[in-house]
Amino acid sequence: MKKKDPQQPADQLPVRTPVRPAKPKWNLQRNWPLHLLVFPAFVLVLIFQYAPLPGLIMAFQEFKPWLGYFDSPFIGLEQFRKIIEIPQARQVIWNTFLISSFKIVFQLLVPFVFALLLNEVRIMVFKRFVQSFVYLPHFLSWVILGGILIDMLSTDGGLINQVLTSLLPIEPIFFLGDGDWFRFTVIVSDVWKDFGFSTIVFLAALAGIDPSLYEASLIDGANRFKQALYITIPGMIPITIVVGTLSLGNILNAGFDQIFNLYNPLVYQKGDIIDTYVYRIGLLSGDYSFGTAVGMFKSIISFVLIVAAYRMAYKFANYRIF
Amino acid sequence: MHHISTSYRVFTIINMLLLAFLSFLCIAPLIHILAVSFSGPAAASANLVKMWPVNFTTDAYEQTFGNANFLRALGTGVTRTVLGTLFSMALMVLAAYALSKENQDFRGRTFYMWFFVFTMLLNAGLIPTYILVQKLGLINSLWALILPQAINIFNMILLLNFFRVSVPKALEEAAYIDGAGHFRTVFSIYLPISLPAIATISLFTMVWHWNSWFDGMIYMTDTRNYPLATFLQTIIVQQDMNQLNVSAEDMELLSDRTVRASQVFIGAAPILLVYPFLQRFFVKGIVMGSVKE
Numbered sequence: 001m002k003k004k005d006p007q008q009p010a011d012q013l014p015v016r017t018p019v020r021p022a023k024p025k026w027n028l029q030r031n032w033p034l035h036l037l038v039f040p041a042f043v044l045v046l047i048f049q050y051a052p053l054p055g056l057i058m059a060f061q062e063f064k065p066w067l068g069y070f071d072s073p074f075i076g077l078e079q080f081r082k083i084i085e086i087p088q089a090r091q092v093i094w095n096t097f098l099i100s101s102f103k104i105v106f107q108l109l110v111p112f113v114f115a116l117l118l119n120e121v122r123i124m125v126f127k128r129f130v131q132s133f134v135y136l137p138h139f140l141s142w143v144i145l146g147g148i149l150i151d152m153l154s155t156d157g158g159l160i161n162q163v164l165t166s167l168l169p170i171e172p173i174f175f176l177g178d179g180d181w182f183r184f185t186v187i188v189s190d191v192w193k194d195f196g197f198s199t200i201v202f203l204a205a206l207a208g209i210d211p212s213l214y215e216a217s218l219i220d221g222a223n224r225f226k227q228a229l230y231i232t233i234p235g236m237i238p239i240t241i242v243v244g245t246l247s248l249g250n251i252l253n254a255g256f257d258q259i260f261n262l263y264n265p266l267v268y269q270k271g272d273i274i275d276t277y278v279y280r281i282g283l284l285s286g287d288y289s290f291g292t293a294v295g296m297f298k299s300i301i302s303f304v305l306i307v308a309a310y311r312m313a314y315k316f317a318n319y320r321i322f
Numbered sequence: 323m324h325h326i327s328t329s330y331r332v333f334t335i336i337n338m339l340l341l342a343f344l345s346f347l348c349i350a351p352l353i354h355i356l357a358v359s360f361s362g363p364a365a366a367s368a369n370l371v372k373m374w375p376v377n378f379t380t381d382a383y384e385q386t387f388g389n390a391n392f393l394r395a396l397g398t399g400v401t402r403t404v405l406g407t408l409f410s411m412a413l414m415v416l417a418a419y420a421l422s423k424e425n426q427d428f429r430g431r432t433f434y435m436w437f438f439v440f441t442m443l444l445n446a447g448l449i450p451t452y453i454l455v456q457k458l459g460l461i462n463s464l465w466a467l468i469l470p471q472a473i474n475i476f477n478m479i480l481l482l483n484f485f486r487v488s489v490p491k492a493l494e495e496a497a498y499i500d501g502a503g504h505f506r507t508v509f510s511i512y513l514p515i516s517l518p519a520i521a522t523i524s525l526f527t528m529v530w531h532w533n534s535w536f537d538g539m540i541y542m543t544d545t546r547n548y549p550l551a552t553f554l555q556t557i558i559v560q561q562d563m564n565q566l567n568v569s570a571e572d573m574e575l576l577s578d579r580t581v582r583a584s585q586v587f588i589g590a591a592p593i594l595l596v597y598p599f600l601q602r603f604f605v606k607g608i609v610m611g612s613v614k615e
Contacts, residue, residue, distance in 0.1 A: 031430075035420075037419060038421065041416070041438075041478070049446075055450025056446055118341065133348045140352075140593055143535050144590045145351070146559045147559055148354070152354065156369075261559050278447070279448060283449065288453075292449045292450060299444055
């Protein structure tokens with residue numbers, strides 16, 4: 001009889017396989033609590049993120065709310081043809097692209113330079129003060145900032161126009177009433193709000209630069225400007241590439257909250273973006289199908305861009321989100 | 323330090339002046355609006371107020387807090403923020419705990435991860451989501467402001483990365499051997515250890531809830547159900563008196579610049595209050611949460 005003999009454990013060793021020492025049995029019979037823990041989150045995401053997806057079928061219909069998804073007539077790609085043919089829709093896509101491109105570029109450039117300048121400050125208290133102040137606007141909503149900016153940018157006595165007209169020989173500027181100035185205002189105020197917060201990732205990169213490089217360069221006779229030029233800036237390039245690449249996925253997100261809280265019918269021509277257009281056409285005017293088609297057009301392009309951006313970031317800089 | 327050149331010294335001074343100026347620019351609008359809100363109405367409408375109140379008075383705040391509609395919106399805003407934060411943190415912590423397990427310890431983890439991450443890449447967009455919320459009968463219900471965005475995938479991933487980095491495996495195994503189940507492990511081990519991370523994400527969630535205005539605008543058809551952010555949006559920013567049933571009381575809130583300023587500042591105040599805590603945590607939280615194994 002071959003029997004397991006507890007007194008001869010050596011015999012059993014070849015039979016039992018574990019390379020690692022005994023592992024707690026978390027599997028199978030103990031897995032159900034884990035499923036239970038994920039379940040509430042799973043259900044909410046299923047309902048509020050996945051359940052609306054079939055609703056995209058509206059984009060291929062002449063959707064009437066009283067007919068529903070099943071009885072509204074199908075019209076194929078008609079709504080998408082309208083996107084290309086209606087000048088207003090084309091203009092909106094162009095506005096979105098233009099505004100977000102400028103935002104992406106400056107949201108990369110300004111934090112980059114700002115991080116470099118902050119890095120040269122040796123007085124820690126001062127540095128921390130600066131950081132506390134510049135991070136703050138990021139946390140205020142565009143409703144609050146919209147309320148403040150509309151007040152400060154007004155042409156009759158807004159603080160900014162007061163300062164400008166006293167310094168320069170100019171008339172008050174219609175920051176929010178003139179199309180081109182509106183674009184300018186949107187880009188500048190967006191950079192103003194977020195440049196501080198965007199700096200964090202660059203500061204993290206700076207903290208990761210090997211200090212021995214600086215010591216070595218000092219021995220070789222490099223001054224601080226040379227150190228910045230040959231050590232600090234090259235050290236920041238990889239993260240800059242990652243951030244820049246990833247922001248490509250946002251090229252059709254020109255900032256709904258911001259535009260919506262700052263714009264008015266005077267600047268629709270140059271300031272209207274896809275998201276605000278979808279809201280007005282879809283929910284306010286009730287053209288659900290066309291609104292959905294425009295939104296879907298945006299989602300699909302964004303999806304492709306995000307996937308491409310992550311692949312590129314992974315390839316160039318070995319970056320991954322999880 | 324070694325030799326510091328004169329040119330570098332000059333640079334340092336200019337640099338610090340520039341940084342100080344930029345810092346000032348970032349808070350100047352808030353100081354201005356605060357100054358206006360504490361100024362006399364005449365001085366404010368004559369544009370005499372810059373960075374310091376002129377003819378100091380608290381009339382604007384008294385008027386604002388005396389307005390029933392404002393108070394109701396403030397109440398809804400606070401309720402929504404507290405309930406919404408508690409609800410979504412509870413759900414996200416539990417899910418993040420499960421998802422922080424290794425693939426071989428939790429079969430189905432890969433599926434769940436893809437399931438959640440996919441929604442970051444593609445979503446149905448405004449109109450289908452709106453129709454769904456409508457079909458669920460959530461219009462004019464507080465739940466419409468809490469449920470749809472309760473699970474923030476990005477925050478959940480931050481949490482689970484933090485769990486993976488900061489909770490020692492040995493501790494967890496010790497708890498297991500002592501007979502603790504998953505629920506016990508979450509509450510007795512994960513929660514205490516990860517308190518800073520959970521606090522950080524809670525603050526972010528609170529800020530998000532407090533600042534959210536668009537969902538209130540589309541899901542609440544009755545303006546009496548507006549949370550504060552939505553109330554401020556329609557009354558201050560849009561100044562859309564057609565959409566709002568403007569009563570004499572609301573007109574009062576609209577017409578006076580100092581009263582408008584006081585409302586904007588009250589809207590910003592909770593953020594300013596939590597900001598010191600937020601700021602202490604968020605750099606660390608973000609850096610730690612994004613560390614990969």
